[in-house]
Amino acid sequence: MSSRKKVLLKVIILGDSGVGKTSLMNQYVNKKFSASYKATIGADFLTKEVLVDDRLVTMQIWDTAGQERFQSLGVAFYRGADCCVLVYDVNNQKSFETLDSWRDEFLIQASPRDADSFPFVVIGNKIDVDDGKRQVHQKRAMAFCQGKGNLPYFETSAKEAINVEQAFEVIARHALAQEEAEEYTGDFGSSTIVDIGADSENDGCGC
Amino acid sequence: MDLYSKTINMVVTPLKDISDSVNSSISNSAERTWKLVKGDAPGPSAPAEGSSSDTADMAIVPESTEITPPGAQEGVETPSDPTLEATDSSPTDDTTQSEATNPTTDVEPEQEEDGPPTPRANPPPPQTSETDESGSNPRSIQITEDYFTRPAHLDLSGASTLRGTDTGPMAGGSCPVTPSLERLQSKPTTALSLSQVHANNDIGSSRASIIIPYTESSSIRSLVPTLDSGDNDVAGMLGEILNEDNVAFASGYGQAWALSRQMEEEEELVEDSDEEWDESDNEDELSEDERIMKWRSRKKHFFILSSAGKPVYSRYGDESVVSQFMGVIQTIISFFQEGHDPLKSFTAGKHKFTIVQEGHLYLVAVSSLGETDAQLRTQLDMLYTQVLSTLTLTTVSKVFSEREGFDLRRLLGGTEVFLDGLSDAMVRGEPNILLGSLECVKMRKHVREKINNILLKCRTSNLLYGLIIADGRLVSVIRPKRHSLHPPDLQLFISMLFSASTFKGGGEHWTPICLPKFNAKGFLHAYICFFQPEIALVLISPTREAFFEMKEVKDNIIDQLDRAGSIPIIEGAVKRGRYLASDLIDGTVIQHFLYKSKANVQFTMPSFDQHFSSPHARRRLMVLYQRLHAAVHARNAHLKVHHSIRRRSVSLAWVTPTFELYCVAGAGTPRNVLAKHANSIVGWIKREEERLFIVGGAVCTFD
Numbered sequence: 001m002s003s004r005k006k007v008l009l010k011v012i013i014l015g016d017s018g019v020g021k022t023s024l025m026n027q028y029v030n031k032k033f034s035a036s037y038k039a040t041i042g043a044d045f046l047t048k049e050v051l052v053d054d055r056l057v058t059m060q061i062w063d064t065a066g067q068e069r070f071q072s073l074g075v076a077f078y079r080g081a082d083c084c085v086l087v088y089d090v091n092n093q094k095s096f097e098t099l100d101s102w103r104d105e106f107l108i109q110a111s112p113r114d115a116d117s118f119p120f121v122v123i124g125n126k127i128d129v130d131d132g133k134r135q136v137h138q139k140r141a142m143a144f145c146q147g148k149g150n151l152p153y154f155e156t157s158a159k160e161a162i163n164v165e166q167a168f169e170v171i172a173r174h175a176l177a178q179e180e181a182e183e184y185t186g187d188f189g190s191s192t193i194v195d196i197g198a199d200s201e202n203d204g205c206g207c
Numbered sequence: 208m209d210l211y212s213k214t215i216n217m218v219v220t221p222l223k224d225i226s227d228s229v230n231s232s233i234s235n236s237a238e239r240t241w242k243l244v245k246g247d248a249p250g251p252s253a254p255a256e257g258s259s260s261d262t263a264d265m266a267i268v269p270e271s272t273e274i275t276p277p278g279a280q281e282g283v284e285t286p287s288d289p290t291l292e293a294t295d296s297s298p299t300d301d302t303t304q305s306e307a308t309n310p311t312t313d314v315e316p317e318q319e320e321d322g323p324p325t326p327r328a329n330p331p332p333p334q335t336s337e338t339d340e341s342g343s344n345p346r347s348i349q350i351t352e353d354y355f356t357r358p359a360h361l362d363l364s365g366a367s368t369l370r371g372t373d374t375g376p377m378a379g380g381s382c383p384v385t386p387s388l389e390r391l392q393s394k395p396t397t398a399l400s401l402s403q404v405h406a407n408n409d410i411g412s413s414r415a416s417i418i419i420p421y422t423e424s425s426s427i428r429s430l431v432p433t434l435d436s437g438d439n440d441v442a443g444m445l446g447e448i449l450n451e452d453n454v455a456f457a458s459g460y461g462q463a464w465a466l467s468r469q470m471e472e473e474e475e476l477v478e479d480s481d482e483e484w485d486e487s488d489n490e491d492e493l494s495e496d497e498r499i500m501k502w503r504s505r506k507k508h509f510f511i512l513s514s515a516g517k518p519v520y521s522r523y524g525d526e527s528v529v530s531q532f533m534g535v536i537q538t539i540i541s542f543f544q545e546g547h548d549p550l551k552s553f554t555a556g557k558h559k560f561t562i563v564q565e566g567h568l569y570l571v572a573v574s575s576l577g578e579t580d581a582q583l584r585t586q587l588d589m590l591y592t593q594v595l596s597t598l599t600l601t602t603v604s605k606v607f608s609e610r611e612g613f614d615l616r617r618l619l620g621g622t623e624v625f626l627d628g629l630s631d632a633m634v635r636g637e638p639n640i641l642l643g644s645l646e647c648v649k650m651r652k653h654v655r656e657k658i659n660n661i662l663l664k665c666r667t668s669n670l671l672y673g674l675i676i677a678d679g680r681l682v683s684v685i686r687p688k689r690h691s692l693h694p695p696d697l698q699l700f701i702s703m704l705f706s707a708s709t710f711k712g713g714g715e716h717w718t719p720i721c722l723p724k725f726n727a728k729g730f731l732h733a734y735i736c737f738f739q740p741e742i743a744l745v746l747i748s749p750t751r752e753a754f755f756e757m758k759e760v761k762d763n764i765i766d767q768l769d770r771a772g773s774i775p776i777i778e779g780a781v782k783r784g785r786y787l788a789s790d791l792i793d794g795t796v797i798q799h800f801l802y803k804s805k806a807n808v809q810f811t812m813p814s815f816d817q818h819f820s821s822p823h824a825r826r827r828l829m830v831l832y833q834r835l836h837a838a839v840h841a842r843n844a845h846l847k848v849h850h851s852i853r854r855r856s857v858s859l860a861w862v863t864p865t866f867e868l869y870c871v872a873g874a875g876t877p878r879n880v881l882a883k884h885a886n887s888i889v890g891w892i893k894r895e896e897e898r899l900f901i902v903g904g905a906v907c908t909f910d
Contacts, residue, residue, distance in 0.1 A: 047531055
């Protein structure tokens with residue numbers, strides 16, 4: 001069964017408004033960066049094909065709006081995701097502090113079967129901004145990830161394309177692992193055989 | 208025999224079936240609908256008091272009664288020669304006439320009240336932007352109403368003149384929203400507030416986004432295409448609004464008339480443009496942009512997606528083209544779920560989006576071919592049934608309850624050909640799907656009985672159903688007394704056998720198959736063997752291990768059919784093809800017809816040859832049938848006879864408790880001639896019933 005064609009992975013990007021979710025996605029998919037900020041309204045969708053260990057997979061990336069007023073999209077968005085990416089801005093303390101609530105929100109809305117093993121990837125974005133402005137230090141972020149069950153952590157710059165590729169590669173890998181974790185065994189066993197009972201007696205014909 | 212008073216009812220109601228009435232005619236009158244009303248007193252004016260629903264319910268068409276009432280024809284002036292009628296005067300005539308003289312018009316407004324469509328059934332066309340097709344300025348966004356709009360280079364000249372028809376009074380009609388204001392106002396935020404759904408092509412990778420505005424200003428009033436511009440806020444005034452709308456319609460009729468001409472031209476344009484019907488799949492040679500453009504230019508799309516927004520099936524377009532769109536669709540659908548008021552359909556530009564939700568599967572049809580919601584729903588149900596027949600409901604429910612994000616394509620892999628076959632049939636238009644019934648090979652009664660008896664004689668205890676199917680049509684069916692075979696299951700089966708090459712070619716096949724209308728929860732097993740190029744023997748057993756038993760049954764059956772000389776007869780019937788309409792009546796005006804026998808859930812039709820041999824002409828014919836079918840099947844339609852005059856054809860739909868007849872004649876055919884010939888056809892079919900249909904007998908029929 002698994003010999004079939006490529007898998008589609010649903011990846012959700014969450015995080016506060018302005019941390020660079022859309023920029024990360026654009027950098028990854030289109031290799032482009034725009035300095036002008038344009039808030040995402042509702043959600044955007046992008047698709048990219050990638051090779052993960054010689055397997056071709058399609059990432060369906062769901063980029064959400066960070067602004068609170070769009071949160072009502074809720075369940076619709078999170079439902080059936082294979083990986084959730086939490087993004088914060090290393091120069092913005094508050095965006096880091098809200099990561100936990102983004103994670104909780106996702107777990108509540110998406111209610112994955114095994115919340116503890118559901119793959120999250122944490123990204124600290126905007127490391128291109130000069131060091132003086134940095135508010136969240138790597139150690140602190142790493143400690144946070146550790147505490148949540150060893151979440152993979154990346155520091156990126158969507159602007160300068162630093163680490164973006166690598167982060168998404170790990171995202172794809174985790175999503176694929178999640179997707180395959182509970183792969184349907186294809187058991188079309190006897191449980192699905194119709195029992196028509198003793199109805200099919202031979203004298204049915206009236207012609 | 209009772210006395211039947213006959214009235215002629217001009218259809219003036221804008222809401223009921225606007226697409227048909229608008230397209231009905233270019234230069235003369237509107238649709239003419241005859242209704243035979245059974246009344247105690249004769250005369251057209253008699254049923255005036257009881258003209259509401261009572262009368263409508265009583266309206267029946269007596270079998271074998273002439274449908275052309277000579278008296279009634281005099282009562283209401285009807286232009287017999289379309290070309291003589293002045294274009295702009297006749298609509299007004301029709302309107303006033305029917306309002307003044309026809310008692311049954313009362314039925315029409317009421318009908319709207321009876322069944323107001325779901326308020327959000329037709330949300331406003333999401334404004335859609337489209338990439339600049341020239342590609343010179345990918346950043347610029349062009350706002351059009353129609354996401355699936357035709358790319359410029361495919362456009363035929365003249366189509367552009369139709370822009371703006373949406374703003375006319377016809378738009379209200381073609382998008383029959385009768386919003387229950389009360390409901391809408393109580394939940395303003397759940398009204399579709401997609402002010403913009405825009406797609407934006409940046410270099411190669413396409414991108415779609417969805418925008419949910421939150422501002423208070425985007426209230427329902429501005430979003431729902433209200434039929435009425437007045438300030439009636441009170442839900443209780445709905446009836447009045449509708450009435451006003453009728454008046455508005457009447458006054459706007461002149462304008463509508465001009466539009467109707469345009470629309471028919473457009474329709475013909477659409478039907479004439481063969482290139483747009485291009486169903487080729489050679490997409491490999493195209494660039495990404497061209498692929499997306501081609502994808503958008505399709506007249507009809509079918510999508511199946513999971514509730515997580517993962518694509519399950521799309522007739523056209525590869526994953527990269529389709530998957531963002533699936534995300535957008537999923538979001539729109541989900542947006543309405545939270546209010547427990549599921550989105551059923553909406554219209555954007557010329558396209559109707561119809562959505563069926565079955566558990567964790569969403570099925571979406573997007574069509575610009577003018578089908579009704581109900582017709583599209585039937586088609587989506589066929590696709591859903593096909594998915595179930597591969598997987599069973601048990602499996603589908605199980606995988607999604609375990610994991611919402613399950614990629615169902617993994618389990619469906621390899622059966623897309625069957626979904627493609629079905630989709631193509633539904634894009635092309637097939638009478639069996641339209642009528643929800645099956646077609647049989649016409650043969651003598653005793654010949655069919657002989658074949659039935661052979662099947663029965665060879666039957667073993669593990670055989671549930673036995674079928675012989677030739678050229679997509681039934682020859683013989685046997686079934687156990689207590690189990691019926693459901694037409695959708697059989698249609699599916701026939702489509703699988705004949706639309707894909709999987710089973711053809713002589714070999715033996717043993718396949719698990721779920722017949723969902725029989726039992727969606729489990730598999731049966733089918734032994735399939737094409738013992739002649741176009742003739743299949745199908746033996747369905749509940750037992751997985753019954754292959755060798757079925758093989759033996761088959762050998763016996765073939766042996767006995769051979770000895771009885773039945774095989775050449777079936778072959779001959781297939782080779783001869785269907786009869787011609789002119790075989791029934793010498794020099795008939797009727798070019799083609801569909802006759803559905805309701806009791807047998809079967810239909811018969813003549814060959815498409817002669818008048819509709821080209822695929823193109825056939826498609827146009829099927830679109831016409833689809834519209835006739837829609838007119839007599841509209842919700843609460845009390846129409847029994849529907850007569851439609853178009854530039855190229857005159858057609859008639861006639862519905863009785865026992866049959867449905869749709870027939871098409873050349874342009875300019877007088878109504879009484881058409882009616883006379885329709886009657887002759889019905890008479891002929893009644894005489895030939897046992898040859899045309901599989902009738903009678905506990906085992907050989909469908910329940």
